[in-house]
Amino acid sequence: MKNKVITSREDDFAQWYTDVVKAARLADYTAVKGCIAIEPNGYAIWEKMQSILDKKFKELGHVNVQMPMLIPENLLKKEGELVEGFAPEVAWVTSGGSKLLDEKLCIRPTSETLFCDYYSTHVKSYRDLPMLYNQWCNVLRWEKETRPFLRSREFLWQEGHTVHSSEKEALEETKKMMDVYVWFHNEILAIPSITGIKTEKEKFAGAEFTLTNEAMMYNGVCLQSGTSHYFGQKFSKAYDVKFSNKENKEEYVYQTSWGTTTRMIGGLIMVHSDDYGLVLPPRIAPKQVVIIPIGNSDKVNELVRSYESKLNNEGVVTYVDNSEKSPGFKFAEAEVNGIPVRIEVGERDLDNDVIVFVRRDTREKICVNLSDLDVVNYTKDLLEIIQRDMYERAKRRRDELTFEAYNLDDFKNIMAKTPGFIKADWCGNEECEVKLKEINGLKSRCVLENEKCINGNCAVCGKEAKHLVIWGIQY
Amino acid sequence: MKNKVITSREDDFAQWYTDVVKAARLADYTAVKGCIAIEPNGYAIWEKMQSILDKKFKELGHVNVQMPMLIPENLLKKEGELVEGFAPEVAWVTSGGSKLLDEKLCIRPTSETLFCDYYSTHVKSYRDLPMLYNQWCNVLRWEKETRPFLRSREFLWQEGHTVHSSEKEALEETKKMMDVYVWFHNEILAIPSITGIKTEKEKFAGAEFTLTNEAMMYNGVCLQSGTSHYFGQKFSKAYDVKFSNKENKEEYVYQTSWGTTTRMIGGLIMVHSDDYGLVLPPRIAPKQVVIIPIGNSDKVNELVRSYESKLNNEGVVTYVDNSEKSPGFKFAEAEVNGIPVRIEVGERDLDNDVIVFVRRDTREKICVNLSDLDVVNYTKDLLEIIQRDMYERAKRRRDELTFEAYNLDDFKNIMAKTPGFIKADWCGNEECEVKLKEINGLKSRCVLENEKCINGNCAVCGKEAKHLVIWGIQY
Numbered sequence: 001m002k003n004k005v006i007t008s009r010e011d012d013f014a015q016w017y018t019d020v021v022k023a024a025r026l027a028d029y030t031a032v033k034g035c036i037a038i039e040p041n042g043y044a045i046w047e048k049m050q051s052i053l054d055k056k057f058k059e060l061g062h063v064n065v066q067m068p069m070l071i072p073e074n075l076l077k078k079e080g081e082l083v084e085g086f087a088p089e090v091a092w093v094t095s096g097g098s099k100l101l102d103e104k105l106c107i108r109p110t111s112e113t114l115f116c117d118y119y120s121t122h123v124k125s126y127r128d129l130p131m132l133y134n135q136w137c138n139v140l141r142w143e144k145e146t147r148p149f150l151r152s153r154e155f156l157w158q159e160g161h162t163v164h165s166s167e168k169e170a171l172e173e174t175k176k177m178m179d180v181y182v183w184f185h186n187e188i189l190a191i192p193s194i195t196g197i198k199t200e201k202e203k204f205a206g207a208e209f210t211l212t213n214e215a216m217m218y219n220g221v222c223l224q225s226g227t228s229h230y231f232g233q234k235f236s237k238a239y240d241v242k243f244s245n246k247e248n249k250e251e252y253v254y255q256t257s258w259g260t261t262t263r264m265i266g267g268l269i270m271v272h273s274d275d276y277g278l279v280l281p282p283r284i285a286p287k288q289v290v291i292i293p294i295g296n297s298d299k300v301n302e303l304v305r306s307y308e309s310k311l312n313n314e315g316v317v318t319y320v321d322n323s324e325k326s327p328g329f330k331f332a333e334a335e336v337n338g339i340p341v342r343i344e345v346g347e348r349d350l351d352n353d354v355i356v357f358v359r360r361d362t363r364e365k366i367c368v369n370l371s372d373l374d375v376v377n378y379t380k381d382l383l384e385i386i387q388r389d390m391y392e393r394a395k396r397r398r399d400e401l402t403f404e405a406y407n408l409d410d411f412k413n414i415m416a417k418t419p420g421f422i423k424a425d426w427c428g429n430e431e432c433e434v435k436l437k438e439i440n441g442l443k444s445r446c447v448l449e450n451e452k453c454i455n456g457n458c459a460v461c462g463k464e465a466k467h468l469v470i471w472g473i474q475y
Numbered sequence: 476m477k478n479k480v481i482t483s484r485e486d487d488f489a490q491w492y493t494d495v496v497k498a499a500r501l502a503d504y505t506a507v508k509g510c511i512a513i514e515p516n517g518y519a520i521w522e523k524m525q526s527i528l529d530k531k532f533k534e535l536g537h538v539n540v541q542m543p544m545l546i547p548e549n550l551l552k553k554e555g556e557l558v559e560g561f562a563p564e565v566a567w568v569t570s571g572g573s574k575l576l577d578e579k580l581c582i583r584p585t586s587e588t589l590f591c592d593y594y595s596t597h598v599k600s601y602r603d604l605p606m607l608y609n610q611w612c613n614v615l616r617w618e619k620e621t622r623p624f625l626r627s628r629e630f631l632w633q634e635g636h637t638v639h640s641s642e643k644e645a646l647e648e649t650k651k652m653m654d655v656y657v658w659f660h661n662e663i664l665a666i667p668s669i670t671g672i673k674t675e676k677e678k679f680a681g682a683e684f685t686l687t688n689e690a691m692m693y694n695g696v697c698l699q700s701g702t703s704h705y706f707g708q709k710f711s712k713a714y715d716v717k718f719s720n721k722e723n724k725e726e727y728v729y730q731t732s733w734g735t736t737t738r739m740i741g742g743l744i745m746v747h748s749d750d751y752g753l754v755l756p757p758r759i760a761p762k763q764v765v766i767i768p769i770g771n772s773d774k775v776n777e778l779v780r781s782y783e784s785k786l787n788n789e790g791v792v793t794y795v796d797n798s799e800k801s802p803g804f805k806f807a808e809a810e811v812n813g814i815p816v817r818i819e820v821g822e823r824d825l826d827n828d829v830i831v832f833v834r835r836d837t838r839e840k841i842c843v844n845l846s847d848l849d850v851v852n853y854t855k856d857l858l859e860i861i862q863r864d865m866y867e868r869a870k871r872r873r874d875e876l877t878f879e880a881y882n883l884d885d886f887k888n889i890m891a892k893t894p895g896f897i898k899a900d901w902c903g904n905e906e907c908e909v910k911l912k913e914i915n916g917l918k919s920r921c922v923l924e925n926e927k928c929i930n931g932n933c934a935v936c937g938k939e940a941k942h943l944v945i946w947g948i949q950y
Contacts, residue, residue: 028593028596028597030542030543030589030592030593031547031550031589031592032543032545032546032547032580032589035543035544035545036543037540037541037542037543037589037593038540038541039540040538040539040540040608043538043539043540043541044538044539046541047539063515063518063519064515064518064519064522065512065513065514065515065518066512066513066518066521066631067505067512068505068507068510068511068512068629069510069544069582069613069615069629070507070510070566070615070629071507072506072507075506087573088572088573089572090571090572091545091568091570091571091572091580092568092569092570092571093566093567093568093569093582094567094568094569094570095566095567095569096565096566096567096617096628097563097564097565097566097617097618097619098562098563105507105566107544107568107582114505114506114507114512117505117506118503118505118512121503122503133515137613138544138612138613140544140545142571142572143572144572153571154543154544154545156541
């Protein structure tokens with residue numbers, strides 16, 4: 001039975017998305033325009049994302065800090081490109097404590113300025129380097145059109161900011177952190193990653209270059225899901241962040257920054273979910289297994305309790321739905337909330353030596369012989385199978401929606417049918433990039449550095465191509 | 476050897492505090508007036524506080540959410556007392572995305588309004604209750620005088636906001652969460668707790684009553700360290716948060732809120748630290764043991780590595796200082812950073828079958844026979860002894876600085892010598908409370924509900940006393 005409150009994904013993708021967010025109680029709108037309330041089910045996903053990423057960051061030597069949420073106007077202005085990039089979308093605090101401020105303060109849209117200001121007084125010698133700082137915080141960007149998780153004025157993220165004594169080390173850091181995001185998407189979120197470098201036009205304001213992780217949603221629209229920027233000495237020169245090197249000479253530090261956001265929750269939904277609600281890959285699901293007793297016999301209750309404790313003891317996050325609702329209602333609720341595995345325990349089944357497992361991703365019912373069942377190993381295996389299948393399914397979908405274009409007509413023909421990843425050669429000229437925007441707002445997603453051009457001619461102007469680029473439309 | 480950059484605590488307590496914060500690299504000032512950067516050593520303490528409290532909250536059934544950081548002016552204004560209490564200290568956002576806003580937005584000083592607004596649309600039936608929500612976030616209050624951790628414009632905290640179907644349940648929640656804070660202070664932070672109820676004058680704006688946890692700093696000044704508020708139906712009436720009860724009648728919900736902040740880091744410092752730097756109770760120390768090798772022989776290195784892995788495997792957070800600094804420098808650094816136990820491993824000592832443990836709290840050197848040593852159990856026991864001793868020491872100090880006053884002269888004589896907790900009977904009249912403010916700014920800290928009055932006469936006006944109250948000056 002299809003969930004009644006969820007619009008069909010095929011009929012209206014945008015409405016389907018909003019319906020899933022609401023039905024799974026992930027987030028809701030608030031009295032503050034463009035800002036959402038992240039509800040318990042949504043926040044639990046963010047907490048799990050945080051715990052997995054934070055552990056990885058720390059293993060790689062990073063430490064967490066917390067900078068202020070406000071930035072004085074003058075400090076923001078120091079790096080010209082950054083302020084140009086962000087000025088149109090910041091919010092300004094102009095009074096505090098009932099008084100007009102002498103200098104207005106913006107709410108951080110990102111914290112390069114504050115980190116640079118900190119580093120400028122705390123970095124002295126090469127012995128202090130590298131400093132590998134990260135912070136988990138909220139930022140604000142005054143977006144005009146918003147959509148829960150994907151684009152909201154306030155969002156939560158982590159922003160890493162590192163300073164190094166050499167270009168080589170900073171370049172390695174930029175690459176290494178993108179590798180972490182790729183790993184996280186592939187292995188944890190079951191979202192196949194495509195990474196490359198952003199074009200000059202699309203890179204982060206103030207970066208030398210930007211690496212990006214691009215995900216494709218079920219409908220073929222692209223989502224930028226994690227970026228890692230190499231700053232070289234651009235910011236260190238603007239903010240005067242110097243160190244004395246081993247030869248006792250003053251030198252500007254080399255910097256990176258990298259970030260991922262609550263937007264990944266939106267990506268998870270748009271890649272994996274269906275008309276029945278949320279579908280979560282087991283490795284990111286805050287609750288992995290729900291056990292639903294049918295009836296109230298001792299035999300059922302005993303088995304339920306024993307499975308619950310066995311699974312939790314082995315690290316499989318399991319809960320029992322013992323509420324007074326009907327089994328059918330409980331099934332639907334577990335389904336809409338995206339619990340990867342549901343175990344149904346009914347007396348009649350037990351009498352027949354049967355127990356029922358239901359996969360959320362395929363909705364397949366599996367009847368298992370109770371007497372043969374090693375519940376922990378069986379469930380762990382099933383969760384891993386689901387994780388792998390979800391990745392493969394997302395990858396197949398992406399591959400189906402990945403096209404090649406040799407000329408403008410190809411672009412138009414593809415986009416007339418469906419959006420997707422469109423691979424095409426590009427001469428490197430911004431004019432050609434801008435021209436493609438006329439076709440449904442196509443933008444370059446990333447330059448595939450390690451792949452050769454298809455036929456060597458720019459698909460827009462026909463001149464000699466320099467890069468193979470993925471184009472697409474974006475959230 | 477006393478740390479040269481730290482002013483003596485006896486000479487200048489305020490400067491000593493600032494020096495410890497800087498020397499232990501817990502936090503630093505920033506370009507944003509009244510806002511600090513929390514550095515890695517400071518943030519690690521906050522992370523440990525979060526992990527311990529969050530686990531406890533969740534055990535008690537609470538879940539985390541995230542509300543917006545901005546509050547529209549009209550929403551804030553709905554509860555009259557709240558807006559009166561907070562209006563003088565909020566910061567206002569008046570423009571966003573290069574445009575003046577139609578309605579200004581304040582940065583949250585606290586989030587009752589946003590939670591109430593959420594609950595007003597999400598609470599429908601008694602079946603939805605209780606909702607036990609908490610959030611970890613930043614808030615902003617435009618303080619005039621600031622001091623790192625103790626009082627800064629922006630700070631980090633957790634704010635629990637719960638809604639219940641009965642007064643009884645909400646009252647229990649208010650009490651239960653104060654018990655959590657008391658437990659956390661006594662058992663984890665080694666700061667003896669005094670709790671009671673705030674007077675009408677000092678309670679949270681909009682609360683029916685406020686429970687408070689009051690800590691005493693080494694210099695006798697008080698620090699409010701955690702509050703739990705009972706709102707009854709005050710907010711639910713202002714924000715129209717209703718549910719239909721079991722009799723299918725509409726009723727306003729009963730609410731609570733409770734919070735603790737990064738201020739607790741300031742309390743930790745002011746209660747336990749000394750002229751050599753930070754002193755941390757083992758249960759809150761992010762790093763509990765440092766091993767410092769002296770010399771570079773195989774024998775030393777092998778033992779160091781073996782101890783490091785044994786201790787970490789048993790949950791004792793241990794690191795080895797293998798940097799190129801001199802042993803003396805490493806000792807001083809571990810000391811200023813407040814690592815509870817230092818293990819010195821030197822070749823000559825090993826030849827003499829000796830290993831040296833140094834307690835940070837007492838700076839006592841303990842020579843242990845190597846051949847008898849079970850390093851894991853010995854270290855665990857030592858950490859527990861330190862934890863207990865630190866609590867006992869803080870309690871003795873507090874008891875030494877706890878006085879009784881029977882009249883105004885007593886108050887004056889006590890305050891002429893030292894601040895502290897001053898116990899005195901009170902008639903319950905706000906005039907008497909205000910009068911005491913003339914003496915060095917004395918304020919009521921809390922009413923001791925379960926203790927009898929001393930002699931039954933108000934220490935200010937001499938009339939019949941209703942309450943035994945603790946008075947003191949505060950950060």
